[in-house]
Amino acid sequence: MNIRSFHLFFGGLNRNYFQRLFIIMLEYFPMKGITHTIPKRANVLSSFGRTSEPAISRRFSVLVWNIHKAKNTQWAADFQLLLQGKDLVLLQEAFLRPAMLNILQQTPHLRWDLAAGFTRRLDAIDIGVMTGCRANPRSLFFLRSPVHEPLVRLPKMAIGTRYALEFSDQELLVLNVHAINFVRINKFKRQMQQLEAELDDHAGPILLGGDFNTWLASRADFLREMTGNLRMDLATFQPDRRSRYFGQVLDHVFVRGLKIVSASCHYHIRSSDHQPIELVLEGEESGVRRQETGVGRQNEQRTGKTI
Numbered sequence: 001m002n003i004r005s006f007h008l009f010f011g012g013l014n015r016n017y018f019q020r021l022f023i024i025m026l027e028y029f030p031m032k033g034i035t036h037t038i039p040k041r042a043n044v045l046s047s048f049g050r051t052s053e054p055a056i057s058r059r060f061s062v063l064v065w066n067i068h069k070a071k072n073t074q075w076a077a078d079f080q081l082l083l084q085g086k087d088l089v090l091l092q093e094a095f096l097r098p099a100m101l102n103i104l105q106q107t108p109h110l111r112w113d114l115a116a117g118f119t120r121r122l123d124a125i126d127i128g129v130m131t132g133c134r135a136n137p138r139s140l141f142f143l144r145s146p147v148h149e150p151l152v153r154l155p156k157m158a159i160g161t162r163y164a165l166e167f168s169d170q171e172l173l174v175l176n177v178h179a180i181n182f183v184r185i186n187k188f189k190r191q192m193q194q195l196e197a198e199l200d201d202h203a204g205p206i207l208l209g210g211d212f213n214t215w216l217a218s219r220a221d222f223l224r225e226m227t228g229n230l231r232m233d234l235a236t237f238q239p240d241r242r243s244r245y246f247g248q249v250l251d252h253v254f255v256r257g258l259k260i261v262s263a264s265c266h267y268h269i270r271s272s273d274h275q276p277i278e279l280v281l282e283g284e285e286s287g288v289r290r291q292e293t294g295v296g297r298q299n300e301q302r303t304g305k306t307i
Contacts, residue, residue, distance in 0.1 A: 036118040036154060039126070044116050044142050045159075046126065049104065051111045053134045055164035056172055058283045059261065060087035060134075064253055065276035066178070066211040066243075069095035069127065072271035076103055082266065082276055083107055087134045090176040092211045092274075094130035097123075109134055115142035115159035117178070129157045129210065131176045137161040138171060143194050145180045147187045156180045156191065158210070160198060167283050170204030170257075177210035185218050192226055199230050205257035205283060208232065211274065212252050215245035223252070232256045235279055241267035243274045251277055257284055 063086045067075060080103065083089065094100070094114060104112055111133055116126035143158040158177040165172055175198065180191050199206060208227070214220040227234065235253040242249045242265050251274055253263070261280040269276055 035122070036120055036127075036152075038118050038155065039116050044128075044144070044157075045113065045140065046116070047111065047113045047140075048101075049107065049110055049112045049132070051109060051134050051136055053109075054136070055166045056087065056133070056135050056283075058165075058167045060281055061085055062088045062090070062207070062209070062253070062279045062281060063276060064090045064209045064251060064279075066092040066251065066272060066274035067094065068272040068274065069093050070097070070100045071095075075271040076100075078269050078271045078276075079103065082269070082278075083110075086110075086132075086278075088174065088207070089132035090174070090209050091130045091132070092176070092178040094128060096126050104132075107132070111136050113137065113140050113159060113161055115157045117144070117157040118154045129159045129176045129178050131159055131161050131174060133161065133163060133174075135163050137163055141198075143198065145191045146194060147180060147183060147190060149180060149182050151182075158195060165205070165283060168204070171202075172205045172207065172283075173199070173202040174207045175199065175209075177208065177212060179210070179212040179214075179219075181213045185216070185222070188213075188219055189222055192223060196226055196230065199232075205255070206232065207253070207255055207258065207281070209251075209253040211250055213250055214252070215248045215250060217248060220248055227254045230256065233260070235260050235263040235277075237263050237265050237277070241265045241275065242277060250274065253277065253279060255281065258282065259284060 063082055089110065096114065112130055114126060114128055114130040116128040119126050140159065140161045143160065145156040148155050156178045158175055161174045162171045163174065175195060177195060180188055199208065212223055214223055224234070232254040233256070235255070242251055244250070259282040261282050263277070263279045266276045266278065
């Protein structure tokens with residue numbers, strides 16, 4: 001509980017005590033069946049916004065950000081600034097309260113697709129991972145983590161979208177991930193292996209990004225090994241000021257069949273507990289070539305409803 005929440009709770013003991021307590025519980029202690037529900041599979045995906053672009057261009061810009069449910073009052077201004085010129089946006093902890101939905105609907109150049117991990121019972125607001133793009137996806141799917149986080153008993157989500165490319169007959173697979181937290185490494189591996197199956201099955205270019213909750217070295221090591229086996233490259237940042245816990249970076253981007261032209265972190269943005277990261281990517285004409293710029297070399301071993 002942060003200072004603002006402490007004041008909200010204890011400052012209201014003389015009035016509306018139980019209402020304030022319930023709001024705090026909803027915001028900070030979601031629990032399956034009590035404050036939140038897990039949607040049925042048919043209700044997980046929702047889409048809104050329209051775009052006239054049929055395909056993604058050869059060079060395109062990307063924003064990846066865990067927005068911490070857009071709780072901070074500065075978030076809206078930061079988000080609108082960051083959206084300028086972006087072709088592809090990967091958000092984690094998207095919380096579709098009316099204020100956020102209104103902002104998203106004011107971005108006419110982007111189509112948005114959400115995979116809800118859970119829904120707040122009080123007002124039926126969905127929370128999950130969301131991808132926005134200048135092009136309409138040819139197909140989309142979601143992956144619900146095979147295990148739930150302890151205590152709250154809620155899953156984490158990934159949303160996959162496939163897009164046509166202006167420069168290729170292949171499709172771009174974008175996998176936007178929020179990884180499971182507070183579980184043993186074997187349960188973390190189960191979710192990563194769920195992602196691996198989708199990535200390994202795709203023949204075209206791939207963008208894998210999001211909040212992987214790699215605050216333990218064992219998690220980060222497994223993720224690097226898995227993506228290395230898939231012949232993916234890791235985006236690197238100089239200087240690297242991405243959010244860290246216990247000295248470990250949480251947010252990552254991996255690519256295959258794409259050149260990383262640039263990668264940067266907006267370390268001055270403080271409206272979330274994660275710093276937004278931004279990349280410029282460029283499609284390769286054929287094959288999977290290793291990048292020369294902004295890339296960390298990895299192991300070479302081969303092994304809906306509509307709003």
